[in-house]
Amino acid sequence: MASTRTLEIGGRRIGPDEPPYIIAEMSGNHKGDIRRTFSILEAAKAAGADAVKLQTYRADTITIDHHGPEFMVEGGLWAGRRLYELYEEAHTPWEWHPEIFARARDLGITVFSSPFDPTAVDFLESLDAPAYKIASPEIIDIPLIRKAARSGKPMIISTGMASLEEIEEAVAAARGEGNDDIVVLHCTAAYPAPPEEANLATLADLRKRLGVTVGLSDHTLGTTVATIAVALGAAVIEKHFTLARADGGVDSAFSLEPAELARLVEESAVAHAAVGAPAYEPTKSEASVLRNRRSLYVVAPVARGETLSHENVRSIRPGNGMKPKYLDAVIGRKAARDLAFGEPLDVSMIEGGLADVVAT
Template identity: 45%
Template sequence: MNKDAFRQGLFIVAELSANHNNNLDLAIKTIEAVAHAGAHAVKVQTFTADSLTLDVNNEYFGPRKDGLWQGWRLYELYRQGALPSEWHSTLQKVATSNGLIFFSAPFARKDVDFLETLEVPIYKVASPEITDIPLISYIASKRRPIIISTGMADEEDIQLAIDTCNKAGNNDITLLKCTSEYPATPDMANLLTIPDMKQRFGARVGLSDHTMGYIIPIAAVALGATVIEKHFILDRNLGGIDSAFSMEPTEFASMVQACKEAYLALGSITYELTERNRLRRRSLFAVEDIKTDEVFTERNVQSVRPGHGLHPKYYYDILGKRSVRDIDKGDKLSMKDLNDVKS
């Protein structure tokens, strides 16, 4: 990858997640559509159900009682969503051949070791894994940029994750403001946390968004987010465990364009006045013919557009003074036109 691509300007990531629906051809077509929609990167997840939870049916690991995945046991959910390891290399090649950066979120040391064989350029730490300090330490030790979602973290958790990365010799950290609800609603976003995170933790900050639409990403960019991550699917009608809160290609493309425009609109802090705008302002002009030695009055001098004449701040200074020349109606005034002696 171009190692600077991740750090230059706005970086937009399409999350494949479980939207491959255990179909390699679908996964390939999805990544091709990601590229066409204008993303900079595609992110996958590298795990097995056994690396995330236990195949046990009790009060802790039994069917979920509410939410989007109500009735699913965690083990079944993760087994359904896992991306086969043997697909990674193929999907990486598809991504890179389409100009995308391909990276992943690992969930165990063996996943990290596997991803190292693919030389992925970035690692992602998912929100639930922010407390897995041994895993974060191991990821950080690979000295690659790390993106950390914070949807299930408090301030202490975030600082501990950062300290862990730093201790492992890795300071290349991006924090993602995240609301870990599926789907999330706008009132849950609390986007004012973004500039606070940037200042509080001294890290690059972005957004991992699970709301519908792209209003929240645009607002996040306006508040300083430089990484935007959204789930991507070819068609929500395909179904699947992540389909309900994923963006279709045309929606994603619209988001990319809107976020790029919002980022461009940020510009820089400037109070510079262009010559074009200076000349569009008001200035002092003669609004009647004025003869030599005639007095400047409220009747024959006014502040009007455009700005070629004397600055209006001199209006009261010139009233009562006499003209040193004949001035036609519509002529701009200058200090050279004034006799310093008032009548």
Template identity: 50%
Template sequence: MEAFETDTHTPPHVCVEMSGNHQGRLESALQFVDAAHQAGADSLKVQVYRPDTITMDSDREDFRVTTSENDWASYKTLYKLYEKAHTPWEWIGPIFEHAKSLGLTVFASPFDPTAIDFLEELDCPAYKIASPEIVDIGLIRHAARTGKPVIMSTGLADRSDLDLAVEVLRETDTRFMILKCVSAYPTPIDAVNLSTIPWLAETYGCPAGFSDHTLGPEAGYAATALGARMIEKHFKLPGDDVSVDAAFSMSLDELADFKTGLARIHSAVGAPTLEIPEISRTSLSGKRSLYVIKPIAKGDTFTSDNLRSIRPAHGLAPRYLDDVLGKRASRDIAAGERMSLDLVEKS
């Protein structure tokens, strides 16, 4: 995946997360793939788990959903939520096959080792470790042993969690990327702390990006300006208001404009330079330089009354003004002449 390249001359890779936004129908999932491809997604990601591989069927307090951020609490327990949200494993093959037929890169978030084994049979090109699973060292190690690149989100990781996960990946020289993430759905714009992105890249010596759970495009744009190499964002089919993650997902009919905005922001960031761009060269005459503003006779003294820094830029640079003031003119000079050192009488 080109997202793992450190070449910052290209806009960030946009990964479209399907998550549970398939309305419980394979037909909708395949329509999602079509819409993502048509809108210009760089890759599509699916989540591969079963309710009993991600949690257990229990209504004990520990397993109850109590969030007030969205309507997940209506499912009462984690098991019921994931039962509704999961993508049936028998759909994963058709989704992969359809995406590949369109030339769309497709990969997955596995939530337990059996999911990785299943995805290996589909030649999954990379694995994404979700924020809650970043502490599951066995899962990370299992993914690393495939030899595929690994992407990790930081949403629920503290520094020690992330250090350990990176250490495990480096045991097998696994290529990896870290995505800044906040595990709140949706994430308030003032909680994303995107300045972490360049810190992640520098600290861990890897590409860094942003797993975006905010509403709207703005955080993605800011992440791009800070060097994000991947923007992962939840999307939904246009008009979908029933899927479990629809409330905090961007509509796929907004993806093309989102990508255009990311590309424009990336283009604006450019590279550190003080070189004057070609497009500005026609404005160089607007710079200031030294001009004689009153007639000066040969032998007269240059003063602030007859020599000034003004536009345009064809005369001597203003930095030499103090060197010239008090010196004598080598010849008669008309008002409006460009100042030059040969107009100064040699001492």
């Protein structure tokens, strides 16, 4: 199994030791208006997202214009709608893509896309797309994965609905084309997804089993689940994004608004920084409060040769004296000199020393 590695998209390093890579998924939230698309790019950039993701398909490349019952959506936000009609509304026109890529370059934000058939890969290659995202339903389309992987561009693969075997097959297909720049996004393909079905423990398991960088394609409401995922090792977070849910749109109900995306960026950075590394020594910020720990102090005057007792030696704050664990060894010993009230107890103050005890 290959080890987890750092990869790059648009010059941005992505991996377990890098800040979380935040993707704003536009999907159909452009509502058929390229000006709104540009506004979404600008808002995502202002919020601090690293990338905006498109979806590259046409209704006739993802389904067929059929009225049969199996071509009707059952349940969820789009219940009762025909697939062809839904995709006709939601797709991002291909003629917009060059302008979207150009505007993103001007803004300094990365744009890439999910291709849904081989012609979409060819089209995106002509635009020099920096990465490819395989959407959850397409994870079983091994020929599509192989074609995208042959580009040599980083591959981001969502796992919604997939079995472990299907996920392994998809990753193996990409690696079989010599492409090991792979991110696997754990995903619950429900819209919106209930938090209790997020199963974020899967992140660590995927990383261990597959040796890939992992992330989360999150359809829960709000930012809580995504932020937790970062703390659990997600190097990439993808969330649907819109200018305002009240504006409507096929994905608006479970999309973040600009202020929420900005909060996700901030909270994800904090979560990543908070994970840190195993640490069992005082941190820099703890150094100033170390003195507040308890230690052994002289709490009543003691004459030279006098016996140390619980009446004249106690464990108190601050922490400038011997550690409290030595109290039992100290009691009953003789003072090597006069000891003043309020002095921190030191080995040199004890007749004969305590080298045998302190050494332990």
